[in-house]
Amino acid sequence: MSAAQLPERSSFHPWTDPNAQPFITFQNVTKRYGDVVAVDNLTLNIYEREFFALLGPSGCGKTTLMRMLAGFEELSEGSLHLAGEDLAGVAPYRRPVNMMFQSYALFPHMNVEANIAFGLKQEGMAKADIAERVGRMLALVKMEDFARRKPDQLSGGQKQRVALARSLAKQPKVLLLDEPLGALDRKLREETQFELMELQEQLGITFLIVTHDQEEAMTVADRIAVMERGKIVQVAPPMEIYERPTNRYVADFLGDIDLIETTVAKHAKGFVQLETAGGVSLKVASEDVPSVGSTAWFAIRPEKFAITKAKPKSADNLLSGEVWDIAYMGGMTIYKVKLDDGDFAKAMVMNRDLTSGSRITWEDRVWLSCSRDAARLLTS
Numbered sequence: 001m002s003a004a005q006l007p008e009r010s011s012f013h014p015w016t017d018p019n020a021q022p023f024i025t026f027q028n029v030t031k032r033y034g035d036v037v038a039v040d041n042l043t044l045n046i047y048e049r050e051f052f053a054l055l056g057p058s059g060c061g062k063t064t065l066m067r068m069l070a071g072f073e074e075l076s077e078g079s080l081h082l083a084g085e086d087l088a089g090v091a092p093y094r095r096p097v098n099m100m101f102q103s104y105a106l107f108p109h110m111n112v113e114a115n116i117a118f119g120l121k122q123e124g125m126a127k128a129d130i131a132e133r134v135g136r137m138l139a140l141v142k143m144e145d146f147a148r149r150k151p152d153q154l155s156g157g158q159k160q161r162v163a164l165a166r167s168l169a170k171q172p173k174v175l176l177l178d179e180p181l182g183a184l185d186r187k188l189r190e191e192t193q194f195e196l197m198e199l200q201e202q203l204g205i206t207f208l209i210v211t212h213d214q215e216e217a218m219t220v221a222d223r224i225a226v227m228e229r230g231k232i233v234q235v236a237p238p239m240e241i242y243e244r245p246t247n248r249y250v251a252d253f254l255g256d257i258d259l260i261e262t263t264v265a266k267h268a269k270g271f272v273q274l275e276t277a278g279g280v281s282l283k284v285a286s287e288d289v290p291s292v293g294s295t296a297w298f299a300i301r302p303e304k305f306a307i308t309k310a311k312p313k314s315a316d317n318l319l320s321g322e323v324w325d326i327a328y329m330g331g332m333t334i335y336k337v338k339l340d341d342g343d344f345a346k347a348m349v350m351n352r353d354l355t356s357g358s359r360i361t362w363e364d365r366v367w368l369s370c371s372r373d374a375a376r377l378l379t380s
């Protein structure tokens with residue numbers, strides 16, 4: 001039931017449509033706490049029904065951004081619009097936004113049903129309507145059989161699902177999820193990711209999620225924003241962020257990458273030629289024209305390197321070295337290679353058959369090779 005692969009999702013990219021109206025707009029938003037600039041002149045558009053992920057190191061301003069949208073923090077500067085409405089001065093409970101907190105707290109003395117119903121009761125919804133809505137929410141998170149249990153009679157994952165149902169019960173237009181799956185083990189986490197995507201498809205809500213887990217962001221999100229010190233460094237769909245990071249920070253933050261420092265030697269049609277400190281010539285497909293003699297990085301994902309004991313007959317890029325370390329990961333093996341000019345690079349090999357991982361071993365002399373299209377030129 002891979003919700004990620006639903007066909008309509010692949011045609012969902014309103015951010016490429018110049019006529020599409022953003023649903024949420026942060027315009028030059030700054031948030032200061034005394035001397036601390038938590039969010040720094042940030043501009044961002046999020047579209048209706050988008051599943052949007054915020055990624056970045058601790059303290060970069062992710063939670064602050066969400067709290068401003070939920071109405072728990074005022075902006076120091078800039079403006080924030082939702083569905084065309086300026087949110088300045090709009091109280092949190094009047095915003096069609098719900099936030100599931102980093103540390104979600106269920107009411108321990110209430111059973112699952114009552115926890116989910118809580119916000120609806122407060123709103124003064126009629127009893128029959130509450131019962132109907134709670135029933136639907138329980139079904140949505142597959143917790144019908146647990147309605148009468150108290151939170152301490154549930155597993156971590158079940159609690160998390162109840163918290164999710166509770167934040168969905170009031171049918172917000174926007175759901176803010178701050179590390180929603182943090183308490184779950186890997187397996188349950190992956191299952192819940194798919195459930196989240198399915199929910200999002202069913203309900204048509206706009207999701208803004210914060211996660212420390214890059215794979216999670218790549219799995220669930222239509223677009224990812226990578227943040228650094230209160231600013232957005234790059235915002236793009238997962239594949240673009242991974243394959244075409246704009247700088248070393250993004251490249252390094254998302255996934256594993258080999259960054260080889262080089263000097264620009266020359267440009268030709270469609271590619272740039274680089275030279276390592278050890279004098280190895282490398283080619284990268286690029287339309288950029290960085291100045292000759294400037295520093296640039298040859299960036300390549302480890303899975304795009306081929307590793308062989310014999311020297312490949314022809315390859316755009318060839319680096320030789322010695323196997324320094326091997327990490328067997330089950331489905332794949334990662335070779336850490338000490339290149340002849342002292343740098344380290346990693347190559348990842350899928351273990352397709354039982355012998356594939358065993359042919360190359362520690363201290364073997366090896367060649368790393370790749371095409372010019374597999375690598376990326378980074379200048380900052």
Ligand SMILES: Nc1ncnc2c1ncn2[C@@H]1O[C@H](COP(=O)(O)OP(=O)(O)OP(=O)(O)O)[C@@H](O)[C@H]1O
Binds near residue numbers: 057060062064
């Ligand atoms: N109420 C506050 N008073 C003072 N400083 C604050 C306050 N809230 C957040 N900050 C600071 O603002 C910055 C951004 O904090 P924020 O909570 O948004 O980070 P985050 O990206 O969510 O981090 P994490 O991944 O650790 O949750 C941090 O430097 C933090 O110390």
Ligand SMILES: [Mg+2]
Binds near residue numbers: 064102178
């Ligand atoms: Mg946070």
